[in-house]
Amino acid sequence: MSDETKDNVTDKDNNDYEDICYICRRPESKAGKMIHIPNNICICSSCMQKTFDTMNHGNVPYMDFMTFNPGMMNQTPLTHDIPKSQKIKKKKEKKEEPEKALDPKKLPAPHLIKASLDEYVIGQEYAKKVISVAVYNHYKRVSEGVMDDIEIEKSNMLMIGPTGSGKTYLVKTLARILQVPLAITDATSLTEAGYIGDDVESVLSKLLQAADNDVEKAERGIVFIDEIDKIAKKKNTNSRDVSGESVQQALLKLLEGSEVEVPVGATSKNAMVPLTTINTKNILFICGGAFPDLDIIIKDRLNKQTSIGFSAKLKDELDHDPRILSEVATEDLRKFGMIPEFLGRLPIVYTLDGLTEEMLVKVLKEPKNAILKQYQKLLLLDEVELLFDDSAYEAIAKEAMKKNTGARALRAIIEKFMLDIMYEIPKDDNIGRVTITGDYIEGKGAPLIEIRSNQAHLIE
Structure with missing residues (x-):
């Protein structure tokens, strides 16, 4: 292999590694872009600025290796004496390919x-x-x-x-x-x-x-x-x-x-x-x-x-x-x-059709993010199970039909009767289950509370 070929291989190999500042020994990823001066010496911009500042004040400690130690001018810089195992390899930048907007093959039927x-x-x-x-x-x-x-x-x-x-x-x-x-x-x-x-x-x-x-x-x-x-x-x-x-x-x-x-x-x-x-x-x-x-x-x-x-x-x-x-x-x-x-x-x-009473009951029960399911999840965080019997669903739907505002009425009704439950339940750690009944929705009774020992009683 000729000397010229060897030099090309060496340069290509060195390009895979970060440059290191000759003075502060920081790599390129930490110190920023390096300034290359003769004899393959790399200096970061911070050290270069400090060098200029000291030169302006008459002191040149950073230039000793060039002025006061001329024998060093013929030596290979220290950055190239470091074994490759101790050098920091450059991170390869990932080329992000622009995604095709709404690929017709991925568009759901x-x-x-x-x-x-x-x-x-x-x-x-x-x-x-x-x-x-x-x-x-x-x-x-x-x-x-x-x-x-x-x-x-x-x-x-x-x-x-x-x-x-x-x-x-x-x-x-x-x-x-x-x-x-x-x-x-x-x-x-x-x-x-x-x-x-x-x-x-x-x-x-x-x-x-x-x-x-x-x-x-x-x-x-x-x-x-x-x-x-x-x-x-x-x-x-x-x-x-x-x-x-x-x-x-x-x-x-x-x-x-x-x-x-x-x-x-x-x-x-x-x-x-x-x-x-x-x-x-x-x-x-x-x-x-x-x-x-x-x-x-x-x-x-x-x-x-x-x-x-x-x-x-x-x-x-x-x-x-x-x-x-x-x-x-x-x-x-x-x-x-x-x-x-x-x-x-x-x-x-x-x-779109107006919602009937049967559809309102389904709105309470079936959707993934139904409002009643949201309250069930909230109480589950307190380790309390929230249940609704069929009479409760029907009572909520009937009340919503009177307001004549469709599914929007459900939220207002549910917020009203859930207020006391969300306020009282966290007070007692012994409560394990709450069942909402139609009588409670209509204001004629109270929800059924079950403590963790499975003994049932009514809220007074």
Whole structure:
């Protein structure tokens, strides 16, 4: 092997190890980047600065090895005399390969998305089926882009359902399953640009914050605009409609897909906030609202279609139909106050059913994170078992139906009767089991307490 080849091998081998400061003996990982001077000597920036400082004051102790010991100039520096076993090897930097966003092969099929939703959302079978297919098609479109010059349109959705039917919860669960950023906003806070309130770009600001200011991640997220029925056109008004039709007009460019300048780290534009550009082409927009009195508009339309004869539908037959919203048509929404251009950008329209007493009982029992299961886990930390008999479930559901606010009423009822239990139970370490009864919910009795010796008695 020639001398030149040996030198090349030695240099390549030495590159695998950290440089060590000739003066303070610290490695490169501790002292920082080294300064190389003649004769293969490495000095860290700190020692070099100290050398310059002492030279300026007339003392040169660090230069003895060069000036006052000339014989050392021909020797191999000390850094190369250290055995390799004592040298610190450089850590190889791992090259992080950028993950492909939403690999279509890893995207769960619609039936798997619905199965995951079933674990958290009770009922609403049709709505879960529609949203699973729409989301699957949307993210397949995002992953594949244009196929054979055929551009697939966006699958923006409009969900209609009474309050407490699970609209927001459905979208939250969906975003958690797909692991994509989600922004939830309220349409009531949006106004036409230039007026008091948030402009429509604030919707994207929230999405950017949810994506940790990662534009690429935000551009494949989900935006849920709740209370969309509140921006319907105002009827019989002479004042400017700055929070109704004008907001629908402003939202058109977002729903269709356009490049929008969005403030980073703020919800409003000003001179002190940097701006970034977000393309909404691949952002999935889901709008939801209760649409009060929409059922009256639907009934009026259907009643006009009633005929005369033995097979004709009676007008009062629709008055007590709990699924009347499922008959909604685009003309009903236009009559409600939504402009045609806005509805045209929400091609998928579906409804959620109001919760019945039986569905409310299932909401208490079946979901993975049901509120009663949360209380059971809390008391289990105190080694107390919390049970509910069937009469308790029915009593809670009946009480919730009276409030007419859907599943939202359950939390208020449960918080009320669990207050005394959560306050009293930790006082006594002998309590091993608490059973909630229907009488206790209705205020006619007390929960059944069992001490650890299995002797039962009632709380006084």
